[in-house]
Amino acid sequence: xxxxxxxxxxxxxxxxxxxxxxxxxxxxxxxxxxxxxxxxxxxxxxxxxxxxxxxxxxxxxxxxxxxxxxxxxxxx
Amino acid sequence: xxxxxxxxxxxxxxxxxxxxxxxxxxxxxxxxxxxxxxxxxxxxxxxxxxxxxxxxxxxxxxxxxxxxxxxxxxxxxxxxxxxxxxxxxxxxxxxxxxxxxxxxxxxxxxxxxxxxxxxxxxxxxxxxxxxxxxxxxxxxxxxxxxxxxxxxxxxxxxxxxxxxxxxxxxxxxxxxxxxxxxxxxxxxxxxxxxxxxxxxxxxxxxxxxxxxxxxxxxxxxxxxxxxxxxxxxxxxxxxxxxxxxxxxxxxxxxxxxxxxxxxxxxxxxxxxxxxxxxxxxxxxxxxxxxxxxxxxxxxxxxxxxxxxxxxxxxxxxxxxxxxxxxxxxxxxxxxxxxxxxxxxxxxxxxxxxxxxxxxxxxx
Amino acid sequence: xxxxxxxxxxxxxxxxxxxxxxxxxxxxxxxxxxxxxxxxxxxxxxxxxxxxxxxxxxxxxxxxxxxxxxxxxxxxxxxxxxxxxxxxxxxxxxxxxxxxxxxxxxxxxxxxxxxxxxxxxxxxxxxxxxxxxxxxxxxxxxxxxxxxxxxxxxxxxxxxxxxxxxxxxxxxxxxxxxxxxxxxxxxxxxxxxxxxxxxxxxxxxxxxxxxxxxxxxxxxxxxxxxxxxxxxxxxxxxxxxxxxxxxxxxxxxxxxxxxxxxxxxxxxxxxxxxxxxxxxxxxxxxxxxxxxxxxxxxxxxxxxxxxxxxxxxxxxxxxxxxxxxxxxxxxxxxxxxxxxxxxxxxxxxx
Numbered sequence: 043x044x045x046x047x048x049x050x051x052x053x054x055x056x057x058x059x060x061x062x063x064x065x066x067x068x069x070x071x072x073x074x075x076x077x078x079x080x081x082x083x084x085x086x087x088x089x090x091x092x093x094x095x096x097x098x099x100x101x102x103x104x105x106x107x108x109x110x111x112x113x114x115x116x117x118x
Numbered sequence: 119x120x121x122x123x124x125x126x127x128x129x130x131x132x133x134x135x136x137x138x139x140x141x142x143x144x145x146x147x148x149x150x151x152x153x154x155x156x157x158x159x160x161x162x163x164x165x166x167x168x169x170x171x172x173x174x175x176x177x178x179x180x181x182x183x184x185x186x187x188x189x190x191x192x193x194x195x196x197x198x199x200x201x202x203x204x205x206x207x208x209x210x211x212x213x214x215x216x217x218x219x220x221x222x223x224x225x226x227x228x229x230x231x232x233x234x235x236x237x238x239x240x241x242x243x244x245x246x247x248x249x250x251x252x253x254x255x256x257x258x259x260x261x262x263x264x265x266x267x268x269x270x271x272x273x274x275x276x277x278x279x280x281x282x283x284x285x286x287x288x289x290x291x292x293x294x295x296x297x298x299x300x301x302x303x304x305x306x307x308x309x310x311x312x313x314x315x316x317x318x319x320x321x322x323x324x325x326x327x328x329x330x331x332x333x334x335x336x337x338x339x340x341x342x343x344x345x346x347x348x349x350x351x352x353x354x355x356x357x358x359x360x361x362x363x364x365x366x367x368x369x370x371x372x373x374x375x376x377x378x379x380x381x382x383x384x385x386x387x388x389x390x391x392x393x394x395x396x397x398x399x400x401x402x403x404x405x406x407x408x409x410x411x412x413x414x415x416x417x418x419x420x421x422x423x424x425x426x427x428x429x430x431x432x433x434x435x436x437x438x439x440x441x442x443x444x445x446x447x448x449x450x451x452x453x454x455x456x457x458x459x460x461x462x463x464x465x466x467x468x469x470x471x472x473x474x475x476x477x478x479x480x481x
Numbered sequence: 482x483x484x485x486x487x488x489x490x491x492x493x494x495x496x497x498x499x500x501x502x503x504x505x506x507x508x509x510x511x512x513x514x515x516x517x518x519x520x521x522x523x524x525x526x527x528x529x530x531x532x533x534x535x536x537x538x539x540x541x542x543x544x545x546x547x548x549x550x551x552x553x554x555x556x557x558x559x560x561x562x563x564x565x566x567x568x569x570x571x572x573x574x575x576x577x578x579x580x581x582x583x584x585x586x587x588x589x590x591x592x593x594x595x596x597x598x599x600x601x602x603x604x605x606x607x608x609x610x611x612x613x614x615x616x617x618x619x620x621x622x623x624x625x626x627x628x629x630x631x632x633x634x635x636x637x638x639x640x641x642x643x644x645x646x647x648x649x650x651x652x653x654x655x656x657x658x659x660x661x662x663x664x665x666x667x668x669x670x671x672x673x674x675x676x677x678x679x680x681x682x683x684x685x686x687x688x689x690x691x692x693x694x695x696x697x698x699x700x701x702x703x704x705x706x707x708x709x710x711x712x713x714x715x716x717x718x719x720x721x722x723x724x725x726x727x728x729x730x731x732x733x734x735x736x737x738x739x740x741x742x743x744x745x746x747x748x749x750x751x752x753x754x755x756x757x758x759x760x761x762x763x764x765x766x767x768x769x770x771x772x773x774x775x776x777x778x779x780x781x782x783x784x785x786x787x788x789x790x791x792x793x794x795x796x797x798x799x800x801x802x803x804x805x806x807x808x809x810x811x812x813x814x815x816x817x818x819x820x821x822x823x824x825x826x827x828x829x830x831x
Contacts, residue, residue: 044153045829050120064747065686090264092377103366107130107134110348111130111137119749163816163817
């Protein structure tokens with residue numbers, strides 16, 4: 043249910059794609075994310091991409107967390 | 119690993135924890151619905167690091183744990199049929215049914231195979247045209263669309279030996295059932311990040327609306343979980359329950375429309391039996407009539423024999439969040455990972471397995 | 482000779498003799514094996530040892546003796562094969578007691594229909610490994626079973642070695658204060674095998690770490706012949722299980738730092754993909770050592786100078802608290818139990 047990890051799409055052929063994470067590659071299906079493109083990061087669950095990772099949102103979240111951390115440092 | 123390592127940054131995590139500790143004014147109890155969250159929380163040691171005012175309680179979000187014995191018995195009976203290959207995710211292999219597990223059936227000669235993906239199950243079907251390949255469909259809305267897609271693939275290829283036994287279930291109805299039962303007081307819910315990637319954060323609006331319970335949808339890395347906990351505490355302090363999307367890099371309000379479309383094309387909503395919750399209306403997925411020929415329940419009617427529940431097993435209560443694993447009299451004394459009585463001890467993300475393996479908070 | 486193993490090869494008759502003469506003797510060539518007796522007697526007094534400690538005739542002789550069976554599938558995998566695994570596995574079991582490995586036996590159970598070329602490849606690999614280590618395969622056996630009764634081939638190896646005087650290395654010898662050193666990255670072997678399995682295949686720059694560790698152990702004992710208390714090779718069940726075994730046998734607690742345990746990126750990624758924990762994945766060329774703190778730095782340097790210890794790292798220490806249990810300090814700084822593996826670690830989707 044919950045195990046999905048982000049991987050980079052390196053090539054696409056039809057509804058199949060090669061996805062790579064940490065040097066490990068696997069053929070996955072894009073049947074559930076037909077709009078995914080080479081260069082996108084997708085969440086892989088049981089060999090299917092179930093969603094596309096929004097890189098801007100990821101950076102935004104990290105930035106927010108870093109700000110919170112700095113804020114905490116300042117206050118204490 | 120991109121989008122994993124950054125969200126495990128220990129420095130940021132410690133700061134977030136300190137922040138949480140500093141902001142904690144009243145005792146709160148949050149339910150992490152998803153077994154994957156239970157596993158992550160224990161694995162990274164988050165329980166011990168949260169202040170004692172923040173209690174985390176496990177919910178029924180472990181699709182293996184909530185599979186009813188009768189359904190598992192049916193799967194085992196199917197595996198024993200001649201010329202059947204029963205294909206399953208690894209999670210289900212060791213779960214005890216009324217009379218043994220799939221692993222036990224395998225040891226007695228049943229052809230049971232583990233796969234990582236339904237795509238591998240399709241390949242097994244192509245490689246074994248004279249045998250019936252039955253895929254055991256367990257999982258929530260994260261997994262159901264992948265199984266639906268594989269059925270569509272089988273249809274497109276004209277594969278006539280591929281079947282699915284659908285035990286898929288839906289998460290919002292189960293959450294409703296827990297809150298309707300009113301057995302456990304919850305200040306908030308940590309929402310399942312990958313289910314919600316599919317169903318969309320709007321799907322949880324009923325929590326603040328109908329129950330005044332806030333929900334923070336969380337990813338599975340330590341920073342994601344801590345951020346969700348912090349967000350829930352903020353809404354509790356503010357007294358304004360809401361749905362917070364704390365996993366915005368993956369979750370959209372509308373979810374994944376393509377995945378939902380495929381899931382709904384193949385599956386219709388049905389009632390389902392949940393361990394712990396009993397029969398919950400409109401909480402399961404069954405193959406639509408147009409796909410009946412892929413339905414293992416129709417193609418292979420079996421009598422799995424009488425259902426037996428294990429006496430003393432309190433998995434049901436653990437799944438409803440009314441007790442914690444150490445409260446079960448069988449925990450550790452009789453029920454262990456080596457000799458499990460119930461699925462909560464077997465499943466990788468079962469609450470009992472997590473407590474047993476990682477030692478709770480008493481290290 | 483035919484190009485496939487037949488049931489007749491196991492019957493003890495002419496075909497069996499031909500197999501021994503033309504295949505096994507060709508590779509495991511030594512005068513002891515050439516006698517082809519039922520059991521081999523070997524003289525140890527003629528050999529000198531490379532570790533300090535006096536050796537005063539046969540009355541001081543402490544022999545280490547071990548046996549193991551190998552049933553891995555597939556039989557050929559990146560980084561090795563079932564034969565190399567068998568030889569290294571038995572050599573390593575001897576080395577983990579501080580023993581210098583000397584002689585091995587090799588028993589084969591072959592499935593009818595196994596291509597002879599495959600058997601030859603395995604046997605050649607065993608001979609090559611034995612030769613680099615300096616051990617001899619002096620006795621063996623072959624049986625053939627019906628098609629379907631053995632997964633291509635099974636190998637049993639037994640081995641003997643000599644423990645130098647004064648060396649006491651055992652699972653019950655770890656003591657509070659000991660430093661725990663791991664010889665390198667974990668998870669390589671198990672994930673390599675996993676990646677070859679039907680239903681789970683993925684492509685990764687993964688190679689089994691299968692290697693003989695007797696040289697590494699000898700180098701370590703040279704620095705500290707008495708201060709190394711326990712050696713363990715974390716095979717099935719992984720590092721976590723090996724640590725738990727020592728904690729149990731020695732009646733001590735062990736604390737490990739998660740961030741200090743080396744794991745290759747590809748292993749980490751493959752584990753994430755399948756929902757596995759690298760700490761429970763099998764290794765075939767690694768050891769974990771428990772030794773007195775005074776010698777830790779010296780031993781670590783010696784390990785890093787050796788080809789099979791380049792990534793050696795201190796990963797924790799032995800304590801008096803929580804005797805019998807292993808505690809992991811996570812990357813976040815929290816402490817939690819690191820339990821033993823129960824059964825098989827299976828890929829999961831949840």
